[in-house]
Each structure stands twice: as structure tokens, then as C-alpha cells.
Amino acid sequence: MSFALVVAAGLIVIAALGLAQRMGWIAAGGAAAASTAGAAADQIYTCPMHPQIRQPGPGRCPICGMELVPATSSGGADLDELSVKIEPAQRRLANIQTAAVERRPVMASVQTIGEIAIDESRMSTIASYIDGRLERLFADYTGVVVAEGDHLAVIYSPELYAAQVELLETRKTIAEMTPGTLPIVRQTEEKLVRNLRQRLVELGMTDEQIAELEQTEQAKSRLTIFTPIGGTVIEKLAVEGKYVKVGEPIYRVANLSTVWLMLELFPEDAARIRFGQRVQSEIQSLPGEAFEGRVAFVDPTVDEQNRTVGVRVELLNDAGRLRPGDYAKATIQLPIGETGEVYDADLAGKWISPMHPQIIRDEPGKCPICGMDLVSTSRYGYADQPVEQPASLYVPRAAVLMAGSSSVVYVETEPGHFEIRPVTLGPILRDRIIVLEGLKEGEQVATAGNFLIDSQMQLAGKPSLIDPTRAITKHKERNEPLQFEHIHVTPIAGAAGQKLEQLYATYFNVQ
Structure with a gap:
């Protein structure tokens, strides 16, 4: 009986230790920190999915439950918190390539x-200057090419006829004046003639048509409308026989x-x-x-x-x-x-x-x-003379990793040593990107395999594309290598802790 109790007690202790190790309590709870046999005293373990989890011993991630891995087991040697080292074999396997940062005029x-x-600026609307009826349209359809001065329409207007008759009668009155006519009367009639001529111009008659009227002394009730520009009829807005008002458009012509x-x-x-x-x-x-x-x-x-x-x-x-x-x-x-x-x-x-x-x-x-x-x-x-165009700093487009508002490149500071560098971007061209801040001319940047480098940085718990701002903030605070705060997992005591243990045990069994 006593032997069975000892065995049962031993199994309970082993189960408790296993649960504590799974939960990370042994590795993170200051008093119970016990490192795995064979691990170095300063070995840091991290979560592949949550690199901010850093513990001095193996265990499980308190966020996702994944098993922690050594921070340097991903192949990148710990240089500082801003860079990672890629071994030559890994570099060849991942086909990591670099290109120089260049500065030259860019178009x-x-x-x-x-x-x-x-x-x-080369369109014209041909509209009616008077009320009347369209008796003839010479441009029968849109698309007709017309030359400047071509006749487009004939409009019948009694108002136009009356204005012409008034001009002819006034001119006749002046012609019949005797030498004894008072000068003021002659001046008044001559002024009236000028006003009547202007009236005919406003009704749509050209200077040539008015001169012909005065020469023939034959008033006409029909007015021919001419196109003011050469071009193509793009709109025909009326038909023959239609009564139109002053200003109503008939055609639109475009050169x-x-x-x-x-x-x-x-x-x-x-x-x-x-x-x-x-x-x-x-x-x-x-x-x-x-x-x-x-x-x-x-x-x-x-x-x-x-x-x-x-x-x-x-x-x-x-x-x-x-x-x-x-x-x-x-x-x-x-x-x-x-x-x-x-x-x-x-x-x-x-x-x-x-x-x-x-x-x-x-x-x-x-x-x-x-x-x-x-x-x-x-x-x-x-x-007036050739001038030198401004030069811009640029990198191949493949060199820049972008996520939201974050943009980073990886600079090879030494052979195999790649440092994360947040950059401020300018215009993005077809195969190049202008860099406004963050790089210098001649530096080597990764153009292929840079996602692998970024994943190494994440596994090592260092700044990466997902969170490059930590690198900026820490670098401004001090010049020494960046150190991330360790997250310690504190066990929950009491009934709540027991229920949480049961929940975790069930979860891990399912997993």
C-alpha cells in the first residue's frame, strides 16, 4: 500500500513539473527558474510567432502555446539588436543578392x-440673330466639312425686311435733300443711316450684304447665314421649316x-x-x-x-x-x-x-x-543652355519591404551581416524607388532573399518589418545595442489558477 502511495506521489510531482515547464513557470518565475540540461547559462529562448517573448530557458509561449526555441537557433548569430548574420551556406541556399545604393539624375x-x-477654343455655334423661319439648311448632316465663309442656312424674317426698307428710305431722303436743307437735318438723317446699318449688322447681315443692299436698293426678307470658321459640323440642331428665336443655335462647327x-x-x-x-x-x-x-x-x-x-x-x-x-x-x-x-x-x-x-x-x-x-x-x-538635372538616391524596387506605413531595407554592413534600416520613400518608379532618408550612396542593400533575412530578425526577437519603430526609438535613446524587455510569466494562484491549469491541460492534450 505504501509503495503504491509513493508511486502515485511521484507521478503527481512529475506531472506538476511537466505542467509547470509547459506553462513556462519554471523558466519565468524568478524563484523556480531552472534551465534545461545542456543549455548555456545565458541562452535566451523565444517564440517563433511572438518574438517579444524572451525567456532564459525552454518552455511554451504564454500567448499561443508554441514551444520556445533558442533565439540564435534560426541561423543568425546575435550581433546586436539591429542586425543578423547569415552564414554563407544559408546565403547560397536562399539566393540572397545585393545591389548598391546609387545617386544620379532620374527620369x-x-x-x-x-x-x-x-x-x-476652335468651336463655334451658328445661331439665329433674328426671329424667323428656317427655309433652307445647306449642311444636311453632322460630319460635313465646311470652309470659312460657306453658306449654311437661309432664314425668312419680316423684321429683317422692315429694317432694310427703313435704311433704303432714309438713304432716299438724304439723296432728295436740296442745298438749302438745314445742316442739322442732314446730320440727323446721316446719323440715322449709320444707326440703321448697325441695326442690320446686329440682325446678322454682313458688311458685304449691306453694301449689296445699298447698291441694288432691293430689300430682301431672307437672310443667308455663313459659317465664321472652317471645320466640321459636329451638331445639327434644327431642321428646315422650324421657327427659331433670337440666339437659338442651328449648328455647331469645330476646327x-x-x-x-x-x-x-x-x-x-x-x-x-x-x-x-x-x-x-x-x-x-x-x-x-x-x-x-x-x-x-x-x-x-x-x-x-x-x-x-x-x-x-x-x-x-x-x-x-x-x-x-x-x-x-x-x-x-x-x-x-x-x-x-x-x-x-x-x-x-x-x-x-x-x-x-x-x-x-x-x-x-x-x-x-x-x-x-x-x-x-x-x-x-x-x-537657354543645357543644365544639369538634380540627382536622387534610389535603390531597386525589390530591396524595399513595405507593410502599411512601414518601409525597411536590409543593409549589408559587413560580409554576411545585414542591418535593418527604416527608410523614408519618395516616388516609386517602375523598377526603382527613390529614398529620401535612411541610406547613403554606395551602401549594399539586399534585393533578393530579404524576406528570409526579415524572418531571421523576427525569430531572434529583433526589430523587423512588422515593428521597425522599436529600432528607431531605441537607437535614439542610446547608441549601445538594443535590449528588449523580458516578459516574465507569473502563475495565477487560488481557484482561478487551478481552473486555468485545467483549461491549459485540456488545450495541450487536444493540440
């Missing part, structure tokens, strides 16, 4: 999608010799765009052909819904191959770095139209399209 190639649109390419850019890209800058485009319906235009306008506001900035590019379309509504892909070369003067051989020392950037002249003058004074290209930041 960002920004690509975006846009749509061809009508040049609004398509130049068109707009409407683009949407992110604000940070639009900030580096300047008036007159070259833009390369490829039209969807004309694959393989390149069309070059220049920036004519950058929207001063950001679209609240899309969070983009509108950019308008002017394209020459003398052949009429560019059709409004067609889609296009645009490529813009943007310098990275501080913005200053840029050099464009076609704009150096030239004069440009502030409304139409395709109008470039060697001397000051007037824009033939809008009549505005040409301005010097230096006003828009174009240099």
Missing part, C-alpha cells in the same frame, strides 16, 4: 490613359486641325508638369504610331471624387486622323528631385503662345490663333 516615365477631345488629349494624373506627378512639356501618345485606333504634343494646361485643383489632377495636351491634327472620343495612352518623362530649369532644344530662347503651346516663334509677336502676345519660354522654366 520617371509616367504612363496614363486619356481621351481625345475637341479643342474648345479639328488641333485636338486636346485629356489626361488625369496623381497630384504628385502633376506637380512636376510644366506648360509646353512634351508628351508622347499612342492612339487606340492607330496602334504603333506615335503622336507628340505639348502640355497646354494643368488644372489648379484636385478632383474631389477621383483625387486626380486634369492635364490637357494639345495635338496637331492636320491630317484629320485623330478623332474626338478615341482613347489614347500617354507617356510623360518627369525629372525626379528638386524642380528647376529644364532644357528643351526646341524651346531654348524661343517665344511661345500662352494658350497654344504648338505656336513657337524665334521672335516676340502675336499668336495667330488667339491673338495673345507670345511670351518667353524662360517664363515656364526652360533654360
Whole structure:
């Protein structure tokens, strides 16, 4: 009987010790700290899933219950709290590669999608100047090409006829005046003639039509309307026989010799765009052909819904191959770095139209399209001579690990020694990333296998991509290697502790 009691008591003690070891009480509870046989006195154990758990002996993680592993058993030797060592064999196996941090002028190639649109400065609405009835429309459908001065419509108007008759009668009265007529009477009639001529102009008659009226002395009740510009009829808004009011539109005509390419850019890209800058485009319906235009306008506001900035590019379309509504892909070369003067051989020392950037002249003058004074290209930041572009620090895109707002790289300070380095990023290019802070020119950064390096840092309980801010904070506090606070597991006594022990035992048995 006594032998059975001894055996039972021994089993209870062994079970209690096993439970305490599983729970980490032996390793973490100061009075009961017992290290595993064969482990070094200063060996630290950590959880692979929660590297902040660091204990001087083996046990289980109090968070997830996983078995703790030696902090240096992951292959990385403890150098300091900011770096890890990768053995040559591991490096070859993980294919860890590095590249140098470079500083040189960088041009960002920004690509975006846009749509061809009508040049609004070359549109005209042909409307009625008088109340009347449309008797004839010469442009029968949209798409008809018309030249400046072509007749578009004939409108019947009794009001126009009455105004013409009044002018002819007044002129007849002046012609019948005798030499004895009072000067004030003659002056009054002549002033009336001038007013009546202006009245006919306001009713839509041209100077040539008024001159013909005065010559033939035949009033007409029908007025021919001419197009003020050459172009293409893009809208036909009335039909023959319709009665129209003053100002009612009949046609809309657009000159398509130049068109707009409407683009949407992110604000940070639009900030580096300047008036007159070259833009390369490829039209969807004309694959393989390149069309070059220049920036004519950058929207001063950001679209609240899309969070983009509108950019308008002017394209020459003398052949009429560019059709409004067609889609296009645009490529813009943007310098990275501080913005200053840029050099464009076609704009150096030239004069440009502030409304139409395709109008470039060697001397000051007037824009033939809008009549505005040409301005010097230096006003828009174009240099007369080639200038050195600002240099930027950059690394391969694969070198940067990003998670949320955190960005880190691993710098090889010595052969096999990789140090975590939080960085502040600038523009992200196709295969490169501009680095504003955190690196120096010539440093070697990991470009392949850096996720393995980061996992080694996590297993060693050191700063990593998940929490690089600890490295920043601790490094600012002191220059010595960082030390993380040890988390000690304190047993819970009483009935609550017993229930918790039963819960853990059940959990570990299931596991």
C-alpha cells in the first residue's frame, strides 16, 4: 500500500513539473527558474510567432502555446539588436543578392490613359440673330466639312425686311435733300443711316450684304447665314421649316486641325508638369504610331471624387486622323528631385503662345490663333543652355519591404551581416524607388532573399518589418545595442489558477 502511495506521489510531482515547464513557470518565475540540461547559462529562448517573448530557458509561449526555441537557433548569430548574420551556406541556399545604393539624375516615365477631345477654343455655334423661319439648311448632316465663309442656312424674317426698307428710305431722303436743307437735318438723317446699318449688322447681315443692299436698293426678307470658321459640323440642331428665336443655335462647327488629349494624373506627378512639356501618345485606333504634343494646361485643383489632377495636351491634327472620343495612352518623362530649369532644344530662347503651346516663334509677336502676345519660354522654366538635372538616391524596387506605413531595407554592413534600416520613400518608379532618408550612396542593400533575412530578425526577437519603430526609438535613446524587455510569466494562484491549469491541460492534450 505504501509503495503504491509513493508511486502515485511521484507521478503527481512529475506531472506538476511537466505542467509547470509547459506553462513556462519554471523558466519565468524568478524563484523556480531552472534551465534545461545542456543549455548555456545565458541562452535566451523565444517564440517563433511572438518574438517579444524572451525567456532564459525552454518552455511554451504564454500567448499561443508554441514551444520556445533558442533565439540564435534560426541561423543568425546575435550581433546586436539591429542586425543578423547569415552564414554563407544559408546565403547560397536562399539566393540572397545585393545591389548598391546609387545617386544620379532620374527620369520617371509616367504612363496614363486619356481621351481625345475637341479643342474648345476652335468651336463655334451658328445661331439665329433674328426671329424667323428656317427655309433652307445647306449642311444636311453632322460630319460635313465646311470652309470659312460657306453658306449654311437661309432664314425668312419680316423684321429683317422692315429694317432694310427703313435704311433704303432714309438713304432716299438724304439723296432728295436740296442745298438749302438745314445742316442739322442732314446730320440727323446721316446719323440715322449709320444707326440703321448697325441695326442690320446686329440682325446678322454682313458688311458685304449691306453694301449689296445699298447698291441694288432691293430689300430682301431672307437672310443667308455663313459659317465664321472652317471645320466640321459636329451638331445639327434644327431642321428646315422650324421657327427659331433670337440666339437659338442651328449648328455647331469645330476646327479639328488641333485636338486636346485629356489626361488625369496623381497630384504628385502633376506637380512636376510644366506648360509646353512634351508628351508622347499612342492612339487606340492607330496602334504603333506615335503622336507628340505639348502640355497646354494643368488644372489648379484636385478632383474631389477621383483625387486626380486634369492635364490637357494639345495635338496637331492636320491630317484629320485623330478623332474626338478615341482613347489614347500617354507617356510623360518627369525629372525626379528638386524642380528647376529644364532644357528643351526646341524651346531654348524661343517665344511661345500662352494658350497654344504648338505656336513657337524665334521672335516676340502675336499668336495667330488667339491673338495673345507670345511670351518667353524662360517664363515656364526652360533654360537657354543645357543644365544639369538634380540627382536622387534610389535603390531597386525589390530591396524595399513595405507593410502599411512601414518601409525597411536590409543593409549589408559587413560580409554576411545585414542591418535593418527604416527608410523614408519618395516616388516609386517602375523598377526603382527613390529614398529620401535612411541610406547613403554606395551602401549594399539586399534585393533578393530579404524576406528570409526579415524572418531571421523576427525569430531572434529583433526589430523587423512588422515593428521597425522599436529600432528607431531605441537607437535614439542610446547608441549601445538594443535590449528588449523580458516578459516574465507569473502563475495565477487560488481557484482561478487551478481552473486555468485545467483549461491549459485540456488545450495541450487536444493540440
